[in-house]
Amino acid sequence: MSTMVLASPSRYVQGAGVLGSLGEHLAKIGTSPLVVADDRVWELVGSTVAESLEAAGLPVVRVGFGTYATAAAVDSLVERITTDGHDVVVGLGGGSVIDAAKAAGHLAGIRWASVPTAASSDAPCSALSVIYTEDGEFEEYRFFPSNPHLVLIDTAVVAHAPARFLVGGIGDALATWVEARAVAAGTGDTMAGGRPTATGTALARLSWELLWENALPALDAVRARVVTPALEKVVEANTLLSGLGFESGGLAAAHAIHNGLTAAPQTHGLTHGEKVNIGTLTQLVLEGAPTEEIEDFIVFTTRVGLPNTLTEVGLTPDSPELAAVAAAATAEGETIHAMPFPVSAEQVVSALKAIEGISRRVRAETGLPEPVAYVAGH
Numbered sequence: 577m578s579t580m581v582l583a584s585p586s587r588y589v590q591g592a593g594v595l596g597s598l599g600e601h602l603a604k605i606g607t608s609p610l611v612v613a614d615d616r617v618w619e620l621v622g623s624t625v626a627e628s629l630e631a632a633g634l635p636v637v638r639v640g641f642g643t644y645a646t647a648a649a650v651d652s653l654v655e656r657i658t659t660d661g662h663d664v665v666v667g668l669g670g671g672s673v674i675d676a677a678k679a680a681g682h683l684a685g686i687r688w689a690s691v692p693t694a695a696s697s698d699a700p701c702s703a704l705s706v707i708y709t710e711d712g713e714f715e716e717y718r719f720f721p722s723n724p725h726l727v728l729i730d731t732a733v734v735a736h737a738p739a740r741f742l743v744g745g746i747g748d749a750l751a752t753w754v755e756a757r758a759v760a761a762g763t764g765d766t767m768a769g770g771r772p773t774a775t776g777t778a779l780a781r782l783s784w785e786l787l788w789e790n791a792l793p794a795l796d797a798v799r800a801r802v803v804t805p806a807l808e809k810v811v812e813a814n815t816l817l818s819g820l821g822f823e824s825g826g827l828a829a830a831h832a833i834h835n836g837l838t839a840a841p842q843t844h845g846l847t848h849g850e851k852v853n854i855g856t857l858t859q860l861v862l863e864g865a866p867t868e869e870i871e872d873f874i875v876f877t878t879r880v881g882l883p884n885t886l887t888e889v890g891l892t893p894d895s896p897e898l899a900a901v902a903a904a905a906t907a908e909g910e911t912i913h914a915m916p917f918p919v920s921a922e923q924v925v926s927a928l929k930a931i932e933g934i935s936r937r938v939r940a941e942t943g944l945p946e947p948v949a950y951v952a953g954h
């Protein structure tokens with residue numbers, strides 16, 4: 577019998593205004609926190625965080641952050657933690673700063689907490705970080721022996737973030753069930769280092785169900801800058817359920833194709849979830865999913881505002897970069913090899929080319945807008 581593993585953070589806290597109790601929660605796991613946040617995020621929530629830490633008797637120390645979770649960014653955080661003797665590191669912001677904080681906490685031998693300010697990815701809960709080059713190309717996954725001690729997400733902050741962040745988080749979370757069911761059907765391991773539990777797979781499915789029901793009204797809520805029950809459900813789906821579901825249910829082709837896409841400079845500037853959505857649709861085509869399911873996915877993700885054509889990620893079916901994307905997606909060790917059948921780079925190129933025409937046809941047939949070409953950096 578193969579071993580099954582489920583991983584999860586020690587504590588998950590979600591609600592409107594919970595950032596005000598960050599200090600109280602952090603005081604249970606450390607006495608000298610280092611908060612990592614870029615200037616934009618600190619401008620938005622720095623005063624709330626500082627007041628909360630002060631009220632809990634904790635010192636307020638914040639260090640800045642760049643764009644990507646690079647090896648160098650992680651190393652410089654480790655140096656800061658070690659020199660100043662911090663005992664808990666807090667990633668405050670998007671998935672990149674959270675990944676950098678996790679990796680630094682692990683290397684420095686201290687605890688770490690995730691405090692996302694947008695529901696833009698399922699990075700906050702996992703025991704791994706995705707490391708990039710300085711140019712934003714996928715470099716490696718780093719795995720840690722434990723998940724964050726605390727994940728805290730304030731839905732009022734999420735409601736005031738640009739809607740595109742929530743769109744990205746929905747794209748990342750929709751992939752979770754499509755990938756988890758593929759891993760469950762095969763023999764591969766999950767990111768937690770074993771076969772999926774029924775629990776992990778079920779959480780991935782619940783994430784999909786909540787999104788299908790609540791994603792569109794949640795986006796309406798964010799555009800109105802208000803917290804509604806639909807938004808709470810989507811934040812939970814994007815952050816907690818997708819986080820547990822991808823880590824313990826398994827990643828497959830969709831994320832491998834996302835990682836491959838980072839090799840095409842045309843895609844830089846798109847969010848993680850936007851690129852993942854191209855991977856999800858490509859996986860559905862690769863596995864020969866029922867036509868109705870593929871068509872429903874295209875209609876739903878177009879309505880959400882996610883790209884589902886090559887055009888929308890700066891590519892075309894004739895782009896020479898597709899070969900490099902497929903080569904990277906099928907590299908040794910990539911999660912595409914957890915699919916229940918062998919996948920070659922040629923198959924990935926074919927499926928990528930196929931999504932352009934399928935999505936254009938479905939969008940035309942259902943009265944949805946034609947894709948608009950994405951130009952990196954604009």
Ligand SMILES: NC(=O)c1ccc[n+]([C@@H]2O[C@H](COP(=O)([O-])OP(=O)(O)OC[C@H]3O[C@@H](n4cnc5c(N)ncnc54)[C@H](O)[C@@H]3O)[C@@H](O)[C@H]2O)c1
Nearest residue numbers: 616670671672693694696697698699702704705706737848
């Ligand atoms: N480790 C994991 O398990 C895991 C899982 C999924 C994704 N990821 C990684 O997460 C990264 C993607 O994360 P992301 O999509 O959050 O992007 P990001 O972290 O790269 O960028 C987020 C940007 O949004 C800004 N921002 C954050 N909150 C804001 C707010 N409330 N208002 C305005 N601006 C705000 C930040 O300043 C930052 O510039 C990728 O590197 C991806 O590989 C990791």
Ligand SMILES: [Zn+2]
Nearest residue numbers: 698748848852
């Ligand atoms: Zn992801």
